[in-house]
Amino acid sequence: MRRPRGALLLVLHAHLPYVRHPDDEDHLEEEWLREAVLECYLPLLDLLERLADDRVPVRLTLSLTPTLVAMLEDPLLRGRIGRRIERQQALAEREVRRTRDDPSLHAVARFYQERLARLARLWTDRYRGELVPAFAALRDHGLIELLASGATHGFLPLLRSSPQAVRAQVAVGASEHARALGRRASGFWLPECGYYPGLDRVLADEELRFTFLDAHGLADAEPRPLLSVHAPAFTPAGVAVYARDPEASEQVWSAEVGYPADPVYRDFYRDVGWDLPEDALVPMVGPGRPRRATGFKYHRITGRGMDKAVWEPEPAFARARAHARHFVSRVKERTGALVERMERDPLVVAPYDAELFGHWWFEGPAFLEAVFREAAAAGLAVVTPGDDLQAWPEAQVVSPVESSWGEHGHASMWLDPVNDWIPQALHGCAQLLAPFARLQRETGIEGRALVQAFRELLLAQSSDFAFILRSGTVTAYARARVQSHLSAFLELVRAVRTRTVDPLRLQSLERRDALFPALTLSQFRE
Template identity: 35%
Template sequence: MKQLGRFSLVLHTHLPWVAHNGTWPVGEEWLHQAFTGSWRRVLRVLETLAEHGYREVATLGVTPVVAAMLDDPYCLSEIHSWAGRWQLRAEELSARPGSPDLAALADHERREAVACLEDLQRRWLTGGLSTVLRPLVDSGVVELLSGPATHPFQPLLTERFAAAQLSTGLADAQLRFGSRPAGIWAPECGYAPGMEDFYAAHGVSHFLVDGPAMHGDTGFARPVGDSGVLAFARDLDISYRIWSSRTGYPGGGSYRDFHTFDHASGFRPARVTGGSVPTEAKQPWDRRLASAAVLRDAQDFVAAVVRRLTELRDRHGREALVVAAFDTELFGHWWYEGPEFLDAVLRLLPQAGVRLSTLRGACSAGLVADRIDLPSSSWGAGKDWRVWDNDVVAELNDEIAHMQKRLFSLLDNRPEGSGRDPAADQLVREAFLLSSSDWAFMVSRNSAADYARERARRHAEKFTALADAIESGVGAERLAAELRAVDGPFGRLDARTC
């Protein structure tokens, strides 16, 4: 069969950093749900394909804070305890008198919990993400993307602070996975003109932007300016077949409904049924119906990719590329059947004459077009910066700007030739966490805005208290040790590199 072109699946694994005393579903509960419902299941799909000889299956961006959590014994132990409670909840549901549908759901949840517990005990608790993911990276099944340490919106940072974030993230990835990623997932796909030179200076060869930044011309990577750094853009028409909240596949009537709960057990017993169907009228989830919908939608998605690649080949006279990029959590957490859908799509595409490819593989294959000068952009609302730079978050952005000035003032005033300083390292850590893009996102979208404000306030207070102690020369080491004991480790922050 003649090859039509290439398809690159790009997944971004991210959630806000969670302190050990995190609250709200973005806290520890969110971490546990994201791991058990999405991350572990998606990795199993990739591992199964690898066992069947597949290579260059997907490009996976892992935010360094997620890698840190999934290598941390405390976090993994808490996930293990949560999975144990998951099994207990399923057993309690199975013992409850009720309908055959709830009994079938209880049996399904119990089996899934047992499989997760066995996987945790066999691999994750002894080695963490580093040992699970590295074989996929080393064998070429997955291209690993890294990025700035704590997922900041880079265009709003000073270049020096952005450099400290990026160099820390890349070094952390090399430490955990054995090689330094050449590509990055720019947080929120945030871009400002000139960032390509910044990337080149840090050894980054390619990064991702959203489709409108290339005016929808997404069939090839493009060198940005004169830097030689390549930008890839996601194909919105293809990506939105899944991503769209109005018309995407996850809204299909046979899929498990995310918003309907059996509150006594915490499980989701219903299928979507219909977009306007009230909760009390939702039909029971039927795994067989859902699996049939997965196959139907996977075939539809593959047909759309084939049409798109055929159109690009006819227009350009050569093979082209379709990039579909998503948050990993969409597959399994928000859309329960998502991992099953990915597995079907990744098996069906080669049968339809489409080669699976990582972004790096597309570069090597020469799927590169002429240079481009990109506009400022993101993948947020409006495809500009409005989500992270507006009146509602102006005070937060002012706090982050002030923090950067004070951080570098303190670091620059240290005696020349000073050795490693745990207090300075912790100061950088608090500065990094304050600058996460998630706080502005949640405030702007009014999604757990109070939680986001509180988290940002706490990091700002910790930064200020530690900065004051360093400046006064009184109690800095003691306070830094207290903060490390509360928040736990993250990577290898070294203030001397900032």
């Protein structure tokens, strides 16, 4: 066995809730996907391939949730992404003309124009609008390890009163990953890092070997882990659990003291979509449509006040590279101090939402690329859980505690007076579906209706809508989505019971919520 060495385990969790409105080409909430593709997923693929071309060692752990994969596969949504790119390029041309008398703004407008041209080439020519196979190819070439996740990102601790619901989230998530990406995943990203004792058995039953917890989920385990959060432990069911490193998290996540708060970085909130007259936003925002972010942001964070200096791309990207250098040096310093006290590689486990890099933190992709380059130069290993378990197959057995990476480390974001009606409704619906699942009625129009009811229940379980209600953002949309899926579920179950399934209504629901093509009632089991 070789000598221990410090290592970084970098994890990106790529997820969006399922948003698909077939009858509205320009639905506002569908912008979430279009923005993420342009700002996060295309830049991520681009930087990973550039690193590979430059022979920089890359080992990234990446989860792709089933709802995100379903949208990336969807021909209707892919077509809308392509048209969105065209509209944004048209606005770029207008912005270049509008800013020609202001050299500082004009330089930023030209930057966006050139960037959009490259993104358009990537989308159209390099990937032909198909990003899921591109991520699978990176896995096959050894650059990334892909993780499965919950079918619709349900917060599993609040579903445990219905064991079938928990198993369905895990089983459908694992099978959808295998269907779309051509291979079963060995690891599973727990939505919101939500864990409760006994959940490890559900993961083990799906042959999932490892998962991730927030720091206290492992640090407070019984017995206490001897290596704290710097190494995985095995649960009683044999699943390896890795814990988020608090310092690495704060360095990158924190809006107060983290890297993204640096005043040189681009300001997320200031956008011409709010600053310019409506007629100046055509064709990005059509007549009579709600204002929205356009991606054309000309100012840097600067400070807490309203006065903002003009953003400058090169100093901002240089700062991202400097922050990557600091991040790598801290990981080296911390793991170096642990090497002599541990008989295996000390790890810094650094999981983040993938959408942080490029969407919330525009310079984030440049930071990620520089982390890999700096790690290679500094001799810091970057590993995946599969690499780590192969090198160090033995670990302490502990029982992790209930935990999440949400506010206060538990369930308060998803169980609050504004959203506590949701878990109760979900439990009631699961109890209604259970008898049909036991009978496995899946043939004929009634079988189709029951599968669609199952699909509607899964969509209602999404943690995202409860989170939105608690955080107070697009609350009307979130409430309407949950209520719509619950209503459709009850309508379909009632129709099956009375043998009055309306084929046209069923077809309409199947067209609206067109995900999980291989879904079966057998996946809803105790």
